[in-house]
Amino acid sequence: MIVMGIKAFGHDTGAAIVADNGSDLEIVAIAEARLNRIKHSWRYPFLSIDYCLSALGLKNLREVDAIYFDLHDSQNRRNLSKSLPSEYDKDCDTVPAFNQVIHSLLDFGKTKVQYCSHLAAHAASAYYLSPFSEATVLVVDGGLGVFSGRGNCLEIIDMNGYNESWVNGAPSELANVSGTGPLYNFVTTKLGFSCFDAGKTMALASFSHEFDKKDIYPLPDNRHQDVLINYRPTIEWIRKNVPTFDEIVGAEQEDGLVSKFWVNLARQSQQVLEEDVLFIAESAIRKCKSKNLAYAGGVALSCITNRKIIDAGLVDNIFVQPASSDEGIALGCALFGYYLEGGKKRKVLDGCYLGKNHDTRNLSETLKNGNLNSKKSSNQEVAKLISQGNIVARYAGKSEYGPRALGNRSILADPRRPEMTSILNSSVKHREGFRPFAPSVIETEANTYFEMPFPGPYMNIAAPVRPEFRKLIPAVTHVDGSCRPQTVTQSQNKDYYDLIDAFGEETGVYCIINTSFNDNGEPIVETPEDALRSFRRTNIDYLFIDDQLVWRAEGVSFDRSIPLSDSIKDERSRDLLCQYCDVKLIYEVLTPLAFNNGDSILLMSQEMGLLENIK
Template sequence: MIVLGCNGFSRVSEFFSERLGATGINKHYLLGHDAAAALLVDGRLVAAVEEERLNREKKTTDFPANAVNWCLEEAGITYDDVDLFAFPWNWSAGTLDEILDGIRVAPMPQPAKTRLMGDMVDLFDEVVSHEAMLADFEARTGHRPDPAKVRFVPHHLAHATTGYYLGGMKDSAFLVSDGRAERFSTLTGEIRDGRITVFEDTVTGARFSIGTLFSAITRFLGFVPNNDEYKVMGLAGYTAPPAPNPFVERLLVLHDDGRYTFTRPLQTDHLHSHDALFEEYFGPFEDTLEYKARVAAAAQQMLNAATAHQVRHLEKRTDLDRLLFEGGVALNCLNNTPLFEGSRFTDMQVSFGASDTGITIGAAAHAWLNDPGTGPADIHAAAAPVSPYLGPAYDEAAIEEALAAFAGRVTVTRLDDDEVVEQVAKLLTEKVVIGWFEGRIEHGPRALGHRSILANPGFSDIKDIINTRVKHREPFRPFAPLVLEERAPEIFEMGRKTSSPYMTFVFPVRDAYRDRIPGAVHVDGTSRIQTLTDEGTPRLTALLRRFTELTGTPCLINTSFNVAGEPIVCTPADALNCFLGTEIDYLILGNHLVAKSAS
């Protein structure tokens, strides 16, 4: 059975821009962001790529025409070979009716209600209804799927299935939390033998979305919501949350049934509805590190409290010992470590597809798992953790063709496999920055290793060098260290965690190592680590082993191979352009060591 998953809408950004003025700092990615495609063949994920990596528009919401085409070409099939088409949204007519009913009773002026209801009807008719999505698919691909082959998967169930499938399909409890989906923002439940049970009384609507509230705070602090929340996380490390914390004491309400609400509900049609409240709590906005850090620390403590409350209640509802945390809120790595350590769960996983990058995988897996032809033996045969290296790769001929196009601007040395590791390890003993490009591109924002920027964390100023000269981003932003999985507990206080391959958990750096890896230690003494194994990333792991032998430093700085505002590089030409447009010192392109020409 072949299943194609697809996320993205041709007109959604245009619609929100026209109707809600969602541009610039007011931009908010509600639907279709992280557009992507994924392909399952007999339950095995053979291809997946984010559209942004191909169309070069960061967090694009556009229909993933390039991603769909690449997945089919990678598998050597056509649309006629696809058995099921899976979409990670299920906007039914009933869903629209429920949204309109909610607007009718909302405390807002009647003209605003009328306008918002009209916008929602138009959004449904033009963009997100079943018919609109199929028409969009046909317009962009030339193929109209047979309705009998189409599966519309509720967004949060796609999220839950993403974590289940990528984690090896073991029975698990789950928490899904994001901005909003069709109607909801968060829910909990279980997955057993591929079948989902939602604990319906834990479902929380969009007006009480911790993800949307955190995004509103992101916007208030001058960043782009649903894109720059990691900047708020970075700022939170610069100070302790205020005591008392007005977000926790005056805004967040925890209920006995495991839900939470806000004393002032969100107004999803009013992007700045809570700005005055934020200034009431913290004083008039100040564009200073101190002010932003104080608000960020307060927001982080609030998010931690809300999700911990949900997990404590979930523990009472399930006898399962494994927790999956999915949705955009799960990318808040500052929250994940205390969330797991404070729980009774023996394992907690956040997948590399936890945000909307992964929901095409989840939708396709959900369609396959729930097909009458899929049995327990099929699930068992496909039940293995999935590598994140799922996108396009480029062979020697493609790399050499790209290098030829940049002749005169670069000098190139061809190395064999052992020489790559030895030469790069030696280069990294110095204060240099190296672009690392190999194999299939990784999926998701935290699964680095094939399109990475590497540096030696032993230099105290290396973070500033990368932020200002390479990434062109704010100086307060921290960097993550690569560490061998078997050595990680020696260097970091990992508690009950034994691995963190996707930089979704943050751990304190042990005192003995803080001065040895200063470039990878945040201001609060923590690091968001990525653990390596020989099986997962053999060449990068070999490089780290050799670097450690040469320097005694057990980590490397690892950050995504891109500059601020651009997607991670995909092709050899992307890598060369980024290399030449920044102060990256060297580039490893497959087995080629590239330097800049002296001219």
């Protein structure tokens, strides 16, 4: 059986495919942003669909047994959206009406098409890849879901958000509640960040020990009466009474943020989030009667909160889906559909390398055109270069699914050098100076450097750096003494394990800085061409691509003017549009449609590169 999951609406569109392969369950998953090079892309995921089909040797959607789409509240086939993209999100890169027209006209043949609740997709992504045969399944994002997992079944206990509501196992008329996720996201925007930048709020909150504690906004009395906590009045109070950081400070924003008011705003919000998640998790476990916790949703990316769940003793075991945000929805849809259609096989995730292999053998012309040198190299040589203070990008094998680079699409550096944090933030990643970097560490050594007596292969559980090692590895020690380790085993990624081991043999330290291979505003690289482009435009010393070491020719420096992408991605997406849809019919449907101000939806779609400009 072959089931495809597709997230076609809202941000972070993408596709995933789940297929029986002998005794194994084969999974391929990708976000559209990785392929079209537009961060958090909203575009219809033609590139992702094609990527997943081609990975299994399939040519079209008619060769799939079933397709499960995310039923998101921005997708309503009875009410065609005509809103401008900017009214959805400042980074929206499509016309929502275009996505909906395309969706209605896709050629599925006789393939079964179904829809999956947004929250159920998150739940499926966590439970079905966990090692548990029974579990409490928790989803916390813009909504909230509590599910009970038993065998290959998921039972809804509580669910609220995305125009769906269940209470105590039964459908409810309760309206959507703005809970702890929306509150945290709203505060993030008040700090001047994008709504996708909740991790920056968490990083800023870590500076709270430097300032006197002072709460910024009032909270509801007795807010922990039910898992559905309503922060709508609190959000309105903040909207009216708390300024937005961008409006009142100058260019050096990161310096202005590390001050009493803004750190307290972040600290209070982080504290509220942690208290809420602990209460919700405890309530969910009590309802589901299982101390195995499978956890997903955007809030599950809060590594500090995840550690608090463990330290509180609420769970016996925990699995946090590495692609917890909406990037993982397509995978959840595919898994939800596979088991609903009668699939029997289970797969325990051991490393989140769900991409496909790319051919790196024919890069000589690209290297020549970019004034780049190369030679065959080894983990030992790369480890030595890193130990000497060089920054090395690593590109190998299948890409990681989700927002964390786990060694195959990573920038690596020496954690012993205190200046490395500043160098990486300012010269490579071009981002706020207060943001920390995470380490990859050999699993058997994790509890040596960090208070981490358990594996953490996905960088989603925080750990304090042991005091005696904070001076040894300062570049991965945040201001509060914490870090977000990735533990690595040979079974998960042998070649990356061997590189870290070689670094340990060279230096005596068996951990290394690992940050995602991308520049600020750029998705993590996917293809060899992406890797070379990002390398050429950033101040990275070397690129280790499979077994080839690449460096700039003498006198050649990095060039920030190199574009993050090229027009080929748009051309390929338009070609796929012609393959999957009747383009003539698309033009017929779009031609009479207009925005509220009278502007043509067709012309806007053409201007954004979604359609050919045919006169």
